[in-house]
Amino acid sequence: MHRLLQRQLRKLGLGDDPPDAAAWATLLARISDAYTQNDQERYLRERAQSLAERELTTLADDLELARDEALAGARAKSEFLANMSHEIRTPLNGVIGLASLLRVTELDEEQAEYVQGIGSCADALLTVLNDILDLSKLEAGHVHLEQIDFDLVRLTDDLVDILGATARKKGLDLVVVTPRTVSSWVRGDLVRVRQILLNLLSNAVKFTERGHVTLTVASTEAEGEDVDLTFSVEDTGIGMSEDQIDRLFQPFTQADASTTRRFGGTGLGLAICAGLVEQMGGSITVQSEEGVGSTFVVRLRLERGHRERPPSTLDIAFEGQRALVVDRSAIVRAGCVELLSAWGIEPVAVASAAEALTYAEQCSAPFGLVILEHEAEDDAARQFVHALQRIEGHADASVVLSTRRPSTAPRNDRLFAGVLHKPVKQASLHRAATTTLGTAPVKRSIPVDELAPGHEAPLDVLLVEDNKVNQLVTTRILDRAGHAVVVAENGVVAVERARERPFDVILMDCQMPVLDGYAASLRIRETEHNHDTPIIALTANVMEGDRERCREATMDDYIAKPVRSQELLETIRRHTSDELPLTLKESA
Amino acid sequence: MKTKSFTIQADATTVADEVAALDGPNTLVLAFATDGLDGSEPAWRALQKAFGRSKILGCSTAGAIGAGTLQERGIVVAVACFERTTLRLVSVALADASESFDAGRRLVDELVGEDLRGVYVLSDGRDVNGSKLTEGMCASAPTDVVITGGLAGDGDRFEETWIVVDGERRNKSVAGVGFYSDALELGHGYGSGWDGFGMRWRVTRSEGNVLYELDGRPALEVYKEYLGELAAGLPANALLFPLAMKAEGDEPVVRTVLAIDEAQQSMTFAGDIPEGVRVRLMRASLEGLIDGAMVAGQQTSERIIDVQGDSLSIAVSCVGRRLVLGERVEEEVESALDELPAGTTLVGFYSYGELSPHRAGPCQLHNQTMTLTTLFERAA
Numbered sequence: 001m002h003r004l005l006q007r008q009l010r011k012l013g014l015g016d017d018p019p020d021a022a023a024w025a026t027l028l029a030r031i032s033d034a035y036t037q038n039d040q041e042r043y044l045r046e047r048a049q050s051l052a053e054r055e056l057t058t059l060a061d062d063l064e065l066a067r068d069e070a071l072a073g074a075r076a077k078s079e080f081l082a083n084m085s086h087e088i089r090t091p092l093n094g095v096i097g098l099a100s101l102l103r104v105t106e107l108d109e110e111q112a113e114y115v116q117g118i119g120s121c122a123d124a125l126l127t128v129l130n131d132i133l134d135l136s137k138l139e140a141g142h143v144h145l146e147q148i149d150f151d152l153v154r155l156t157d158d159l160v161d162i163l164g165a166t167a168r169k170k171g172l173d174l175v176v177v178t179p180r181t182v183s184s185w186v187r188g189d190l191v192r193v194r195q196i197l198l199n200l201l202s203n204a205v206k207f208t209e210r211g212h213v214t215l216t217v218a219s220t221e222a223e224g225e226d227v228d229l230t231f232s233v234e235d236t237g238i239g240m241s242e243d244q245i246d247r248l249f250q251p252f253t254q255a256d257a258s259t260t261r262r263f264g265g266t267g268l269g270l271a272i273c274a275g276l277v278e279q280m281g282g283s284i285t286v287q288s289e290e291g292v293g294s295t296f297v298v299r300l301r302l303e304r305g306h307r308e309r310p311p312s313t314l315d316i317a318f319e320g321q322r323a324l325v326v327d328r329s330a331i332v333r334a335g336c337v338e339l340l341s342a343w344g345i346e347p348v349a350v351a352s353a354a355e356a357l358t359y360a361e362q363c364s365a366p367f368g369l370v371i372l373e374h375e376a377e378d379d380a381a382r383q384f385v386h387a388l389q390r391i392e393g394h395a396d397a398s399v400v401l402s403t404r405r406p407s408t409a410p411r412n413d414r415l416f417a418g419v420l421h422k423p424v425k426q427a428s429l430h431r432a433a434t435t436t437l438g439t440a441p442v443k444r445s446i447p448v449d450e451l452a453p454g455h456e457a458p459l460d461v462l463l464v465e466d467n468k469v470n471q472l473v474t475t476r477i478l479d480r481a482g483h484a485v486v487v488a489e490n491g492v493v494a495v496e497r498a499r500e501r502p503f504d505v506i507l508m509d510c511q512m513p514v515l516d517g518y519a520a521s522l523r524i525r526e527t528e529h530n531h532d533t534p535i536i537a538l539t540a541n542v543m544e545g546d547r548e549r550c551r552e553a554t555m556d557d558y559i560a561k562p563v564r565s566q567e568l569l570e571t572i573r574r575h576t577s578d579e580l581p582l583t584l585k586e587s588a
Numbered sequence: 589m590k591t592k593s594f595t596i597q598a599d600a601t602t603v604a605d606e607v608a609a610l611d612g613p614n615t616l617v618l619a620f621a622t623d624g625l626d627g628s629e630p631a632w633r634a635l636q637k638a639f640g641r642s643k644i645l646g647c648s649t650a651g652a653i654g655a656g657t658l659q660e661r662g663i664v665v666a667v668a669c670f671e672r673t674t675l676r677l678v679s680v681a682l683a684d685a686s687e688s689f690d691a692g693r694r695l696v697d698e699l700v701g702e703d704l705r706g707v708y709v710l711s712d713g714r715d716v717n718g719s720k721l722t723e724g725m726c727a728s729a730p731t732d733v734v735i736t737g738g739l740a741g742d743g744d745r746f747e748e749t750w751i752v753v754d755g756e757r758r759n760k761s762v763a764g765v766g767f768y769s770d771a772l773e774l775g776h777g778y779g780s781g782w783d784g785f786g787m788r789w790r791v792t793r794s795e796g797n798v799l800y801e802l803d804g805r806p807a808l809e810v811y812k813e814y815l816g817e818l819a820a821g822l823p824a825n826a827l828l829f830p831l832a833m834k835a836e837g838d839e840p841v842v843r844t845v846l847a848i849d850e851a852q853q854s855m856t857f858a859g860d861i862p863e864g865v866r867v868r869l870m871r872a873s874l875e876g877l878i879d880g881a882m883v884a885g886q887q888t889s890e891r892i893i894d895v896q897g898d899s900l901s902i903a904v905s906c907v908g909r910r911l912v913l914g915e916r917v918e919e920e921v922e923s924a925l926d927e928l929p930a931g932t933t934l935v936g937f938y939s940y941g942e943l944s945p946h947r948a949g950p951c952q953l954h955n956q957t958m959t960l961t962t963l964f965e966r967a968a
Contacts, residue, residue: 034873043816
């Protein structure tokens with residue numbers, strides 16, 4: 001019994017016998033009071049609860065409003081950043097473009113040095129700008145990943161293209177090793193994956209003085225549609241201590257301050273890589289030993305590409321064909337062997353011409369293709385071919401030279417089937433295999449890498465650009481490549497020109513007076529002559545959503561300003577050649 | 589220490605010899621009229637005559653507690669003759685309530701001295717701001733001096749309240765008796781029994797003890813909204829729904845609603861409600877209040893152990909509790925008494941404000957609580 005009720009009973013003498021009637025009445029009154037109090041308490045609690053709920057709802061509404069305002073503020077800030085980025089890029093575009101034009105004019109040594117200085121300062125500025133933008137986007141959580149089908153082969157070849165010249169200049173072997181098991185088509189954010197790998201590879205090239213840099217791609221099937229990719233970037237460079245590794249992925253730090261002085265750079269690259277990898281749900285790790293080298297490993301889970309690999313490339317069967325690889329570098333041999341065997345070719349790799357000849361003498365089974373390292377400006381290659389052709393069964397071998405120094409390669413020499421530039425791109429090697437081993441009519445003596453983009457068929461280009469400096473720069477780049485350029489200074493003029501006659505490609509600035517590039521593109525799609533002409537956007541806006549806007553305006557691709565000639569010509573080539581271009585339209 | 593307590597009727601002219609025998613310089617006579625003082629002049633004169641050498645301190649009340657229950661009429665008197673304690677009685681007059689802080693400070697300043705253990709304070713309950721008085725006293729008092737007491741009442745009329753110092757009635761006055769001793773044990777306890785419910789509001793506008801806004805809304809509107817249909821009983825039943833007031837880092841204290849103003853949508857409280865504090869509605873069950881008195885009893889007893897000989901316990905409970913408890917008011921007295929050491933003399937009164945520390949810390953003005961001060965002297 002409740003102790004207070006016990007007290008009542010004691011007080012009222014209800015333990016006594018016989019019980020007192022008045023005492024009972026009092027007790028009942030007490031109990032009745034308790035019931036009434038209980039009712040009242042329940043009423044008040046329920047009322048307080050419903051009022052509190054109402055107040056909390058109001059509070060939640062207020063918070064939502066405050067959040068919306070905060071988001072609007074953040075958006076305004078992003079827009080400011082985008083505008084500022086545009087304002088910086090436009091003049092930078094001019095500096096980089098004009099410097100590159102100036103570089104190919106008649107200059108004395110001193111002037112050339114100054115121009116070189118202007119160019120590298122502008123490039124450095126552009127890198128800093130891009131890095132800071134990327135980092136601030138990452139930190140603000142504004143990096144939105146796109147899902148686009150892309151070809152890993154294309155990606156790695158692009159990387160080789162971009163870094164090849166530097167690697168060649170330093171005498172480094174840059175090798176991509178892609179085992180045959182790797183799924184070629186995957187789905188993810190191509191631009192970001194490329195950015196991560198490019199950063200790691202260019203660091204590797206930058207910090208390696210001799211030896212090699214390899215990119216090894218491996219894949220394992222994961223659950224469902226996913227595929228786990230491992231990209232390992234290994235170098236034989238200066239390496240890092242454990243202390244340095246610990247600080248490696250922090251923004252604004254390089255391994256140490258002296259590194260910055262020695263090698264330059266913002267020190268933001270790895271922080272951005274780490275941020276992007278994290279955003280993609282992957283991991284980045286590093287192993288390194290001072291003086292020995294470093295290995296960065298990026299693991300990403302991507303979807304398998306929704307698109308089938310286009311049948312035109314890399315799928316021609318070479319079953320039963322044999323190839324011989326002659327190269328001093330084991331890593332180069334390994335890369336070639338992986339690729340060739342992935343295509344069904346049976347490769348044999350040796351380290352020297354002498355070994356190759358010995359092997360050929362012992363084995364009469366012919367090699368359809370011989371890839372021969374050629375580094376010195378001498379007659380060794382020619383002698384090798386003569387020697388090989390004298391061996392029984394090898395008279396018909398097609399010899400393709402691979403070289404780090406294209407200038408030393410013999411030209412128009414029917415003795416050689418072609419020339420591959422090191423680092424060798426997968427697509428180039430494949431073209432070499434197709435030309436020499438394929439069932440297609442054999443075109444001898446076509447130098448596989450020797451066709452510079454600019455020397456392809458001249459194109460009719462419509463350049464839509466309001467800024468005079470940019471007009472000049474872009475026109476000159478196109479002129480030099482042999483293309484014919486018509487300039488329109490705004491969207492309205494561009495639409496008029498597009499109505500008059502067909503163009504092979506249209507370069508479209510996005511922000512222009514009178515009629516902007518987005519609207520102009522949509523109108524050009526309605527013209528008779530240019531409804532399916534590739535339109536490539538030139539934009540100084542590199543913020544999130546710009547690609548989306550371009551795509552909505554039916555543009556085929558975009559180039560971020562400042563426009564660099566190689567990138568411009570390469571992009572144009574992609575959209576005008578028979579090769580399947582990697583475009584904005586590929587995203588599902 | 590020897591203690592006696594008795595009730596003297598308003599028209600009595602003498603005091604029994606056996607209690608008068610306790611008269612002496614270190615004898616405290618506490619006298620609580622059961623209501624106002626009208627008509628009780630003969631009794632006060634009798635007390636004055638019988639305890640010519642003693643310190644006599646009393647007040648009008650909202651109900652006096654004696655002989656273990658609420659007394660209906662007359663004056664409840666406790667006589668405590670200290671053997672190892674020296675007493676001093678001091679009073680301070682105020683021109684108006686705005687001098688409350690200074691009055692508190694002056695009162696304690698006058699009493700502070702060697703061996704001062706505690707001060708028991710009685711104050712006019714209407715023309716003195718209890719919150720400010722308490723702040724003033726605490727500003728002067730050394731931290732180890734315990735201050736307790738209460739504000740005088742007058743039934744439940746809030747018209748005219750008195751204190752009586754050495755036989756002389758005064759209002760706009762505060763008086764305190766200081767206990768100087770190295771043998772005195774002084775226990776204090778505090779119990780409430782009210783429960784908070786609903787949202788906690790921030791006081792966004794107030795002046796002194798008048799509350800205007802809670803979270804930017806008119807205070808009375810918010811108050812009525814939460815009471816719902818029970819708001820029909822206002823202002824009478826406002827007593828049943830005080831506010832718990834909590835400043836940052838402090839213990840919450842209870843504030844009773846004295847009046848509401850429909851035109852201003854404001855509420856007046858029996859203590860200040862500073863801007864910025866958080867408040868919350870409270871309610872109580874009768875059982876809760878009775879339990880609260882028990883808590884006060886337990887606390888005061890925790891502080892005095894090994895009581896030998898006589899001890900005196902002075903209860904100050906809120907007039908609000910008396911009104912809420914109604915005929916069951918005696919139960920809270922019993923509930924407190926149950927927890928006190930056996931043989932303790934319990935007297936007390938229903939007040940317009942209780943003065944007591946929380947479990948520890950400085951003295952504060954409380955509403956709607958039962959507080960207990962218990963005194964005894966250790967043997968030599």
